[in-house]
Amino acid sequence: MKKLDKYMQNQGKGQFTFDVFKAAYDSDPRLKALVTNFDKEKIELKQSEMDDVDAAATDGAAATAADANAVSNMAKSATDVGAKL
Secondary structure, X not given: OHHHHHHHHHOOOOOOOXXXXXXXXXXXXXXXHHEEEEXXXXXXXXXXXXXXXXXXXXXXXXXXXXXXXXXXXXXXXXXXXXXXX
């Protein structure tokens, strides 16, 4: 926040504080689309579209992949006749 405040002052845009940012964030959906998290010390910007995916959704995807592996392993076991008869 301090670096951003200094940058804004150097640009002649006035003081930039946490309260100013919070008000802008709360009122502008475009800003919400760019920011993943913020507090009084830092602002974290979105790095990729995956930032929109929450942890629960990614855990579900991992579970689905594990289920697919289990089914694949069962199919292999069912078709494996072992040693020659």
